[in-house]
Amino acid sequence: xxxxxxxxxxxxxxxxxxxxxxxxxxxxxxxxxxxxxxxxxxxxxxxxxxxxxxxxxxxxxxxxxxxxxxxxxxxxxxxxxxxxxxxxxxxxxxxxxxxxxxxxxxxxxxxxxxxxxxxxxxxxxxxxxxxxxxxxxxxxxxxxxxxxxxxxxxxxxxxxxxxxxxxxxxxxxxxxxxxxxxxxxxxxxxxxxxxxxxxxxxxxxxxxxxxxxxxxxxxxxxxxxx
Amino acid sequence: xxxxxxxxxxxxxxxxxxxxxxxxxxxxxxxxxxxxxxxxxxxxxxxxxxxxxxxxxxxxxxxxxxxxxxxxxxxxxxxxxxxxxxxxxxxxxxxxxxxxxxxxxxxxxxxxxxxxxxxxxxxxxxxxxxxxxxxxxxxxxxxxxxxxxxxxxxxxxxxxxxxxxxxxxxxxxxxxxxxxxxxxxxxxxxxxxxxxxxxxxxxxxxxxxxxxxxxxxxxxxxxxxxxxxxxxxxxxxxxxxxxxxxxxxxxxxxxxxxxxxxxxxxxxxxxxxxxxxxxxxxxxxxxxxxxxxxxxxxxxxxxxxxxxx
Numbered sequence: 338x339x340x341x342x343x344x345x346x347x348x349x350x351x352x353x354x355x356x357x358x359x360x361x362x363x364x365x366x367x368x369x370x371x372x373x374x375x376x377x378x379x380x381x382x383x384x385x386x387x388x389x390x391x392x393x394x395x396x397x398x399x400x401x402x403x404x405x406x407x408x409x410x411x412x413x414x415x416x417x418x419x420x421x422x423x424x425x426x427x428x429x430x431x432x433x434x435x436x437x438x439x440x441x442x443x444x445x446x447x448x449x450x451x452x453x454x455x456x457x458x459x460x461x462x463x464x465x466x467x468x469x470x471x472x473x474x475x476x477x478x479x480x481x482x483x484x485x486x487x488x489x490x491x492x493x494x495x496x497x498x499x500x501x502x503x504x505x506x507x508x509x510x511x512x513x514x515x516x517x518x519x520x521x522x523x524x525x526x527x528x529x530x531x532x533x534x535x536x537x538x539x540x541x542x543x544x545x546x547x548x549x550x551x552x553x554x555x556x557x558x559x560x561x562x563x
Numbered sequence: 564x565x566x567x568x569x570x571x572x573x574x575x576x577x578x579x580x581x582x583x584x585x586x587x588x589x590x591x592x593x594x595x596x597x598x599x600x601x602x603x604x605x606x607x608x609x610x611x612x613x614x615x616x617x618x619x620x621x622x623x624x625x626x627x628x629x630x631x632x633x634x635x636x637x638x639x640x641x642x643x644x645x646x647x648x649x650x651x652x653x654x655x656x657x658x659x660x661x662x663x664x665x666x667x668x669x670x671x672x673x674x675x676x677x678x679x680x681x682x683x684x685x686x687x688x689x690x691x692x693x694x695x696x697x698x699x700x701x702x703x704x705x706x707x708x709x710x711x712x713x714x715x716x717x718x719x720x721x722x723x724x725x726x727x728x729x730x731x732x733x734x735x736x737x738x739x740x741x742x743x744x745x746x747x748x749x750x751x752x753x754x755x756x757x758x759x760x761x762x763x764x765x766x767x768x769x770x771x772x773x774x775x776x777x778x779x780x781x782x783x784x785x786x787x788x789x790x791x792x793x794x795x796x797x798x799x800x801x802x803x804x805x806x807x808x809x810x811x812x813x814x815x816x817x818x819x820x821x822x823x824x825x826x827x828x829x830x831x832x833x834x835x836x837x838x839x840x841x842x843x844x845x846x847x848x849x850x851x852x853x854x855x856x857x858x859x860x861x862x863x864x865x866x867x868x869x870x871x872x
Binding site: 386388411412413414415416417420422426427428429430439440442443444445447448487 | 784
């Protein structure tokens with residue numbers, strides 16, 4: 338489902354942010370990428386969303402080889418992957434409903450589809466009563482759940498979440514993690530980056546550890562000490 | 564596929580309109596800015612037209628009189644007239660008979676009995692003349708050169724009116740009007756450029772304020788036009804509103820000025836008439852300019868945030 342083959346990323350001729358990283362994620366897997374700040378997690382994330390291009394190496398996601406990807410195909414690629422960011426990245430002048438609907442709009446869904454799907458997804462993330470609120474009226478955890486709703490509303494086969502709990506207090510962090518687990522149970526491949534050891538140890542999933550831009554361990558049921 | 568495109572277009576327009584209302588304060592600030600520049604521009608255009616009209620009025624009064632000896636025959640006169648008519652700057656030639664000259668003289672000096680007594684009908688010393696009107700008072704010299712030719716001069720009782728001090732006065736008026744006309748056009752062009760720059764910058768600022776939105780939409784996989792579209796719709800609305808308000812302001816100002824009957828450098832009634840006569844042209848031009856500047860500015864200003872890496 339996700340394949341990184343000897344991927345290296347160097348910024349401005351400095352030390353490599355990622356060095357010959359290889360990773361293979363099977364469909365429906367839940368993989369946690371751990372590592373300290375600056376280890377290269379975010380770089381990996383940006384490579385997957387094609388915000389950055391690798392200096393060398395191969396990336397294939399959902400059957401799309403990034404090497405042959407033209408600029409005008411990038412929007413199509415991004416519509417196929419669900420993405421959750423640490424800083425939520427919600428559209429501040431749209432309501433909760435509109436933020437989620439936006440993801441469907443850009444994919445060209447009909448009005449009927451939008452009307453049918455959005456409330457259901459908001460129910461999954463537990464925000465049905467916040468439909469008409471604006472992001473500024475929500476707590477951090479609620480915002481992140483809107484972001485997750487937006488990421489899954491198109492029913493992507495892959496969901497990547499970059500430190501989704503990074504800005505949340507523990508209670509809200511758990512809400513978010515539980516939603517991610519639920520989505521994974523429905524059959525979505527989830528790639529989660531975090532450096533929260535409590536969450537990693539609770540989930541009991543495959544854990545890939547990155548240190549100084551290199552994969553240093555990859556365990557089927559991993560632990561993490563921050 | 565067509566339906567699909569239509570849905571997108573509909574959503575773009577709707578989102579643009581909704582954003583306009585949700586960002587109403589930003590919209591008001593931008594519209595105020597655009598209105599100011601469009602008002603100044605429109606005012607400058609009308610003022611220039613008025614001024615140019617006054618100049619035309621003034622220059623149309625400039626003429627050259629060729630005074631004829633009493634001995635000149637009708638044939639000679641007609642020949643001279645035909646020759647003068649061939650000079651391309653000549654607009655019209657009027658023949659003023661001795662009798663007409665006397666009548667005009669009496670009218671001009673009606674309050675001056677002493678001067679009046681100097682001429683009488685029996686002893687009319689005033690010459691007949693050909694009064695030449697021209698298109699361009701800056702090019703009187705060709706006429707002067709022609710009438711100063713020896714064989715033509717032989718027909719004249721005295722120097723043409725375009726001589727000596729009078730010539731200098733006419734030349735300086737002609738030069739000044741020419742300068743003002745050109746200055747008017749140059750200032751309008753400068754105003755247009757400044758307006759475009761100010762409006763462009765205003766829109767660039769409003770988009771800069773909302774660049775996060777653009778970046779987020781891009782990350783979610785929206786196509787560039789789907790992101791840009793609502794901004795273009797929004798700024799087009801700014802343009803239309805600014806155009807309408809600026810027309811209302813200028814119209815109002817002229818209406819007030821003409822009702823106050825203030826005498827000033829400008830012929831207010833002409834301005835007002837000019838405005839009414841060209842109202843539709845002004846409406847179309849202002850709104851057109853508002854739409855084009857608004858749409859192009861936002862399309863250009865959003866570009867840098869939409870570059871895909």
